[in-house]
Amino acid sequence: xxxxxxxxxxxxxxxxxxxxxxxxxxxxxxxxxxxxxxxxxxxxxxxxxxxxxxxxxxxxxxxxxxxxxxxxxxxxxxxxxxxxxxxxxxxxxxxxxxxxxxxxxxxxxxxxxxxxxxxxxxxxxxxxxxxxxxxxxxxxxxxxxxxxxxxxxxxxxxxxxxxxxxxxxxxxxxxxxxxxxxxxxxxxxxxxxxxxxxxxxxxxxxxxxxxxxxxxxxxxxxxxxxxxxxxxxxxxxxxxxxxxxxxxxxxxxxxxxxxxxxxxxxxxxxxxxxxxxxxxxxxxxxxxxxxxxxxxxxxxxxxxxxxxxxxxxxxxxxxxxxxxxxxxxxxxxxxxxxxxxxxxxxxxxxxxxxxxxxxxxxxxxxxxxxxxxxxxxxxxxxxxxxxxxxxxxxxxxxxxxxxxxxxxxxxxxxxxxxxxxxxxxxxxxxxxxxxxxxxxxxxxxxxxxxxxxxxxxxxxxxxxxxxxxxxxxxxxxx
Amino acid sequence: xxxxxxxxxxxxxxxxxxxxxxxxxxxxxxxxxxxxxxxxxxxxxxxxxxxxxxxxxxxxxxxxxxxxxxxxxxxxxxxxxxxxxxxxxxxxxxxxxxxxxxxxxxxxxxxxxxxxxxxxxxxxxxxxxxxxxxxxxxxxxxxxxxxxxxxxxxxxxxxxxxxxxxxxxxxxxxxxxxxxxxxxxxxxxxxxxxxxxxxxxxxxxxxxxxxxxxxxxxxxxxxxxxxxxxxxxxxxxxxxxxxxxxxxxxxxxxxxxxxxxxxxxxxxxxxxxxxxxxxxxxxxxxxxxxxxxxxxxxxxxxxxxxxxxxxxxxxxxxxxxxxxxxxxxxxxxxxxxxxxxxxxxxxxxxxxxxxxxxxxxxxxxxxxxxxxxxxxxxxxxxxxxxxxxxxxxxxxxxxxxxxxxxxxxxxxxxxxxxxxxxxxxxxxxxxxxxxxxxxx
Numbered sequence: 001x002x003x004x005x006x007x008x009x010x011x012x013x014x015x016x017x018x019x020x021x022x023x024x025x026x027x028x029x030x031x032x033x034x035x036x037x038x039x040x041x042x043x044x045x046x047x048x049x050x051x052x053x054x055x056x057x058x059x060x061x062x063x064x065x066x067x068x069x070x071x072x073x074x075x076x077x078x079x080x081x082x083x084x085x086x087x088x089x090x091x092x093x094x095x096x097x098x099x100x101x102x103x104x105x106x107x108x109x110x111x112x113x114x115x116x117x118x119x120x121x122x123x124x125x126x127x128x129x130x131x132x133x134x135x136x137x138x139x140x141x142x143x144x145x146x147x148x149x150x151x152x153x154x155x156x157x158x159x160x161x162x163x164x165x166x167x168x169x170x171x172x173x174x175x176x177x178x179x180x181x182x183x184x185x186x187x188x189x190x191x192x193x194x195x196x197x198x199x200x201x202x203x204x205x206x207x208x209x210x211x212x213x214x215x216x217x218x219x220x221x222x223x224x225x226x227x228x229x230x231x232x233x234x235x236x237x238x239x240x241x242x243x244x245x246x247x248x249x250x251x252x253x254x255x256x257x258x259x260x261x262x263x264x265x266x267x268x269x270x271x272x273x274x275x276x277x278x279x280x281x282x283x284x285x286x287x288x289x290x291x292x293x294x295x296x297x298x299x300x301x302x303x304x305x306x307x308x309x310x311x312x313x314x315x316x317x318x319x320x321x322x323x324x325x326x327x328x329x330x331x332x333x334x335x336x337x338x339x340x341x342x343x344x345x346x347x348x349x350x351x352x353x354x355x356x357x358x359x360x361x362x363x364x365x366x367x368x369x370x371x372x373x374x375x376x377x378x379x380x381x382x383x384x385x386x387x388x389x390x391x392x393x394x395x396x397x398x399x400x401x402x403x404x405x406x407x408x409x410x411x412x413x414x415x416x417x418x419x420x421x422x423x424x425x426x427x428x429x430x431x432x433x434x435x436x437x438x439x440x441x442x443x444x445x446x447x448x449x450x451x452x453x454x455x456x457x458x459x460x461x462x463x464x465x466x467x468x469x470x471x472x473x474x475x476x477x478x
Numbered sequence: 479x480x481x482x483x484x485x486x487x488x489x490x491x492x493x494x495x496x497x498x499x500x501x502x503x504x505x506x507x508x509x510x511x512x513x514x515x516x517x518x519x520x521x522x523x524x525x526x527x528x529x530x531x532x533x534x535x536x537x538x539x540x541x542x543x544x545x546x547x548x549x550x551x552x553x554x555x556x557x558x559x560x561x562x563x564x565x566x567x568x569x570x571x572x573x574x575x576x577x578x579x580x581x582x583x584x585x586x587x588x589x590x591x592x593x594x595x596x597x598x599x600x601x602x603x604x605x606x607x608x609x610x611x612x613x614x615x616x617x618x619x620x621x622x623x624x625x626x627x628x629x630x631x632x633x634x635x636x637x638x639x640x641x642x643x644x645x646x647x648x649x650x651x652x653x654x655x656x657x658x659x660x661x662x663x664x665x666x667x668x669x670x671x672x673x674x675x676x677x678x679x680x681x682x683x684x685x686x687x688x689x690x691x692x693x694x695x696x697x698x699x700x701x702x703x704x705x706x707x708x709x710x711x712x713x714x715x716x717x718x719x720x721x722x723x724x725x726x727x728x729x730x731x732x733x734x735x736x737x738x739x740x741x742x743x744x745x746x747x748x749x750x751x752x753x754x755x756x757x758x759x760x761x762x763x764x765x766x767x768x769x770x771x772x773x774x775x776x777x778x779x780x781x782x783x784x785x786x787x788x789x790x791x792x793x794x795x796x797x798x799x800x801x802x803x804x805x806x807x808x809x810x811x812x813x814x815x816x817x818x819x820x821x822x823x824x825x826x827x828x829x830x831x832x833x834x835x836x837x838x839x840x841x842x843x844x845x846x847x848x849x850x851x852x853x854x855x856x857x858x859x860x861x862x863x864x865x866x867x868x869x870x871x872x873x874x875x876x877x878x879x880x881x882x883x884x885x886x887x888x889x890x891x892x893x894x895x896x897x898x899x900x901x902x903x904x905x906x907x908x909x910x911x912x913x914x915x916x917x918x
Contacts, residue, residue, distance in 0.1 A: 067528070375854075377830075392844035395811065405835040406532075407854040410826035416837070416852040422844045 026083035032056065035183055038083045042152050042186070045159055048166075055172035055182030062176045068339040069368040069400055070308050072281065075246060082184045082217070140200065146230075147192040148203055151219050154190035161192055165223050169252040169289040169316070177248040177310075178285040181217045185250070188218035193228035193259075202458050204233035220251040224259035226292065231262040233458060247306075248283045257292030257319065262300070264457055266465055268472075269305035274363070276335025279307025286313035287343075290322035290351075298325035299342065300456045302465040304472045307336060312370065314343035317351035317379075324353040327453040329465070331472055332365035332397070341371035341388075341402075346379035346412070355386035356452050361397035362473060368400040375412040382409065388418040391449055393473070443470045487539040488522045491623050491658065494544060498629065502598045505606055506628070513615050513625035520619040532802040532834040533744055533773045538716045543658035543688045545627060546573035550653035552580060552682070560651070560680050564893050566644025567591060569632050572651050574659030574689075576630045588640030588671065594631045594662070604666055605633055612694040613722030618746065620718045624660045624692045631662030634675070636701070641672035645893055648677045652715065655685020663693040667701035667729075674704040674892060679719075681712035681739070691719040697729035699753065704732045706891055708900070711739035713768060720746040727753035734891050737764040737772040738903060744773040751778070751785040760789040762803075763887040765907055767796035775804045776820075780813045789820040794884050795831040796907070802834045807848060809841040816843065820850040825857070825883050880908040 026037055035056055039049040064075070141148050147158060154162050172182035193199055224230055247269070253261050263286075272279025282305075288297035299313040315324025326342040344353035353373070361367040369388045390399035401418045423445050431441035446469055447454070454462050495514060500507050522539065523530040549572035557580060561568060567584035569591065570577045576593050584591040597605045615622045636642060650661045665675060679689060689711060697703055711717045717740040725731050737743050749758055764772035778787050793801035803822045824833040837850040857879050865875035884904045891897045 390839075390841065392841065392846075395814070395842075395844045397844070398840065398842040400841065401837075401839040401850070403837060403852065405833070405852055405854060407824070407826065407833045407835075410829050410831050410856050412826075413855040414853065415855075416835075416850075418837070418839060418848075418850050420839060420841050420846060420848040422846070 025081055028081050029078045030056075030080070030082055030184065034082050038184060038186060041083065042155070044155055047163060048155060051167065051172070052183050055179050056184075058173055059176070059179035059183055062179060065176055068310050069366065069370070069402070070310060070337040070339050072308055072337075075281070077180070080246060083186055144197050144200060145194040146197060146199055147190065149190055151185070151188040151190050151221070154221075158190070158192070161223065162190065162221065165221055165252065165254055166219075167252075169254060169287050170250050170285050175285060177283040178250050181219060181248050181250040181285070185217040185219035188220045188249070190220070191222040191230065191232065193224045193230045195225040196227045198228070199230040202231050202233055204235065216245070216247050216249070218249040220249070222252070222261060222263070223254045224256065224261050226256050227258040228256075229260045231458060232264070234263070234265045246281045246283070249285070251284070251286040251313075253288035253297055255288065255290050255292060255295035255297050255322075258294045259292060260296045261288060262298045263288070263313070265301040265303075266468065267301065267303045267305050267309075268468055271305050271334065271336050272307040274334045276307070276364075279336070280305065282306035282309045282311060284311040286311065287316065288314070288324070289316045290319050290324060292322070293319040293348075294321045295319050296323040296325070298327070298456070300327040300453065301329070302453070302457070302468065303328065303330040303338060303340060304468055306338075309336075309338040309340050311340045312342055314345065315353060316345045316347065317353065317382075318347045320348045321350045322348060323351070325456075326353075326355045326357070327456040328357045329360070329450045329453045329469070330358070330367055331360045331469060332362070332367045333472060334363040334365060336363075336365040338366070339368040339370055341369045343372040344374070344384060345372075346375045346382040346384070349378065349380045350382070351379055352383045353385075355384070355388070357386075357388040358450050358453055359388070359390040359399055360393065360446065360449070360469075360473075361390070361399050362393035364396045366398045366400075368402060369418075370402040372404040372406070373414055373416070374406040375409050375414065377408045379409050380411045382412045384412075384414045386416040388416075389449070390418070390420045391446070392420065392422050442473065446470075446473065485521055487542070488517065488619070488623075490542040490544075492517060492626065495626050498627070502595070503606070506598065509610055510626050510628055513610070513622045513628070516615040517619055517622035517626055520622060522619050529775065529804070532800070533742065533771060535742065538688065538742060541686060541688075543656060545660060546575065546654065546657040549573055549575040549577045552577075552651060552653060556682050557651075560649055560678065562645070562647050562676060562893060562895050564645055564895055565647035565676065566642065567646045569634075569646065569648045570651065571649065571659070571661040573653055573657055574650075574661050576632055584646075586642050586644065588637055588642045589646070589673070590635035590637065591646075592633050594628075594633060597633050604635060605664065608664055608666055608694060608696050610694075612696055612724045612750075613692050613720050613748070618720060620690050621692055621720050624662065624690050627660045628662055631664065633664045633666070634673075636665070636667040636671040636673045636703075638668035638698070639670045642674065645674040645676055648675065650677070650679045650689065650691065652681040652687055652689065652711065653683065655683055655687050658688040658690060661689070661691045663691075665693070665695045665703065667695070667697045667703050669698040669726075670700040671698070672702040675706070676893065676896065677705070677707040679709045679711050679717065679739070681710075681715055684712050684714055686714045686716075687712075688716040689718070691717075693719070693721045695721065695723045695731065697723070697725045697731055699727040699729060701726065701729040702732075703730075704892060705734070706893065706896065707733070707735045707745070708896070709735075709737045709739055709743055709745065711743065713739055713741055713770060715740050717743040719744070720748065723747070723749045723758075725749065725751045725753070725756035725758060728755040729753075730757040730759070732759045734761040734887065735763070735774065736887070736900060737762075737766070737774065740770065740772070742771045742773075745775065747774075747776045749776070749778050749787075751780050751782065751787070754782045755784045756782070757786040758788070760787070760791075761887045761890055762789075762791035763884055764793040764795075764801050765884055765904060766793070766799040766801060767907065769798050771800045771802070773802035773804075777806045778808065778818065780807070780809045780816045780818060783812065783814045783816070785813060785816045785818070787818045787820075790887070791820075791822045792883065792887055793824045793833065794827065794880060794907070795824060795833055796827040798828070798830045798832075800832040800834075803852075804836045804838075805850065806838045806840070807850065809839075809843050809846050809848060811842040813843050814845040816846040816848065818846070818848045822850075822852040823883075824854040825880065826854065827856070827880065877905075877908045881905060
């Protein structure tokens with residue numbers, strides 16, 4: 001196995017370019033003045049500034065976590081620009097008024113915004129370096145009472161909702177990066193689905209990190225009221241930079257009685273070059289709270305990018321009969337490091353959770369699954385099934401599994417399985433017999449390996465994800 | 479838990495260590511000094527240490543135990559009750575001290591059994607070459623403390639190409655409360671040799687005490703060692719044991735570890751497959767109730783290609799007991815064609831029982847087959863129903879299923895008398911469970 005597999009992985013990063021847009025950039029560094037500046041620039045109410053400052057003061061008392069199975073040089077938090085925004089322009093009346101430079105960026109990324117309108121009704125809230133530039137389909141969503149806007153707009157237009165739910169799932173005391181995010185988050189998406197409403201379309205946001213050395217600190221909050229349903233897509237690509245960029249986002253989901261939230265991610269940020277130089281540090285806190293009875297939160301992620309991924313989309317199953325799901329494909333190549341997984345915290349009775357995690361390591365990369373399944377003392381009849389499979393391509397990479405299983409209730413039933421496998425010579429030979437070349441065979445084997453997860457993705461994403469894996473692995477088998 | 483409490487405990491454990499008489503050989507004194515230094519550098523673990531996060535030793539740290547000055551007296555009757563009829567050779571430790579008077583002479587030509595003091599007096603280099611090599615000091619405070627107190631232990635050599643005719647029984651008795659025992663055992667199985675070893679920890683009283691045992695087993699190429707370890711300490715006692723194993727080329731180590739006693743017990747089974755084609759088969763059973771805590775840690779280090787390992791760990795947890803399992807499989811770079819599997823199964827019998835399980839895989843080679851599974855649950859309603867449909871009552875059905883769950887491990891123990899004893903204990907435990915359940 002060698003050169004074809006080798007080549008499969010060694011694809012240069014396609015989305016590597018810097019868009020030259022005038023940005024309103026804050027000085028480097030982090031202190032209370034910077035936080036006041038961010039808050040002031042965004043015209044925030046007093047309570048939000050207080051929240052930020054409390055988070056910042058708490059962050060100062062915390063130490064950087066070191067337990068993850070990843071290695072990286074110490075981050076200088078004073079060497080980061082915490083605020084950068086494209087220069088404010090007059091309100092845009094139509095697509096024609098959008099910065100043509102920006103439109104070209106999206107075209108290179110393959111996200112032609114005007115085509116999106118026609119495309120299967122996907123509303124895109126474009127986050128371009130922290131500030132939401134344009135939002136489509138707002139009208140149609142507004143008709144059914146759905147609020148889908150940038151976090152800054154939400155703070156301005158719906159402060160009572162933001163105030164009620166912000167930090168209710170991920171408190172600023174949660175962890176080091178969540179505290180940092182709470183102090184300095186600049187923008188993100190806000191989505192509110194009122195009682196009984198099924199969102200008529202897939203909601204999606206594209207995140208891009210642009211200005212060099214500007215850490216991105218998005219904050220996403222999705223609230224689904226009683227019997228509401230929503231499917232949210234998050235896709236990521238970022239330009240090629242040599243200096244590492246820190247990305248510490250927080251995503252909070254709240255599902256009330258009978259609500260259903262599906263959150264899908266395809267992450268393809270710049271992973272550094274084949275020698276491990278550059279790339280994004282992706283330290284994300286994602287958590288969903290199944291607050292109501294019969295509520296459901298489902299996470300699906302395809303993680304192919306970032307130099308370092310540190311991400312555990314979790315579910316707190318508080319409501320009776322609530323359901324948590326986690327489907328993940330994590331692919332690492334070259335010198336990428338990923339420590340990812342989930343936490344399923346069963347609190348309520350009859351709660352159920354499913355974890356399907358597929359890790360693929362190639363090159364000199366390191367891919368870890370780290371998961372927690374906790375069944376609380378009152379979670380009678382809780383059920384969990386976990387499956388964590390790893391595939392190794394080449395003998396210089398590593399795959400680790402660290403599941404934590406804590407059962408405090410005798411009526412619980414918890415199962416965990418993990419296997420490790422490789423793309424065997426015999427499999428490739430079988431394909432070759434049938435006239436299928438190595439490269440295609442590898443792609444098919446990998447797609448088969450990841451099938452359980454891909455079927456959970458919305459259709460457009462499933463197609464994109466399949467292509468993405470093929471692309472990322474080009475040259476790694478042979 | 480306060481730092482001062484735990485550090486105070488370490489100080490109390492090491493108090494008086496400096497008054498140990500120096501040994502016949504300088505290297506042993508140096509080893510003890512090194513161990514003392516390591517112990518002081520490490521400090522005792524707290525739940526903030528990842529390896530101890532579920533096992534809170536603060537009840538132990540509130541106590542202060544000193545080593546027993548000498549072996550206590552043991553009534554012949556009490557001793558006889560603990561002996562296994564199959565055993566060809568009996569080695570008895572009393573309160574951590576090797577008691578040659580109570581041990582039986584070993585006539586088997588395949589075996590060379592000597593106390594450390596005799597080995598030090600002779601010219602045999604085996605002891606120096608192996609002691610503290612397979613249970614390294616730097617990783618574990620309790621191993622370091624055991625080594626710092628090292629006075630006498632037993633060395634078992636299985637001569638090359640020979641197989642011991644009968645099992646060797648190592649009996650560690652605790653005869654008095656408020657002491658700490660440091661039993662130490664070294665087993666060296668030379669090339670193509672074979673033996674069966676039974677380590678048995680028994681208390682003859684119900685008081686509080688600590689057993690801190692270290693066993694090292696070295697398997698040379700082609701050797702085969704069956705190692706049965708039964709921990710049936712008093713339920714007021716504390717037990718911390720470590721077994722360090724090194725497996726040579728084509729050698730096979732089989733282990734059955736059973737934990738029944740102690741208020742808090744911890745067993746670390748650290749295995750290094752140090753050559754190609756090494757194999758290990760590890761079984762474990764914890765059968766606990768009341769407020770017991772049983773912690774089983776296995777670490778399997780696949781360093782070379784073509785290694786194989788099988789692990790099956792079970793726990794039956796009743797009342798408010800707490801079972802902990804941590805199994806780590808390492809497959810090093812270059813350990814291709816490793817075939818490793820690990821299963822952890824826990825049965826919770828009471829609503830307040832608790833299990834924490836952490837099976838881990840760390841793999842750095844691509845051509846391997848590794849799998850682990852963990853399951854925690856209660857008895858299957860369908861299975862109970864099936865047995866009831868065959869005429870068993872509820873209690874009988876539950877007993878049978880619980881017994882069958884635990885008996886899988888017990889039945890693999892190659893000594894019929896020990897297996898029968900353990901079977902009885904399992905049966906008693908399951909019946910006790912039923913009578914509790916039937917109580918209004």
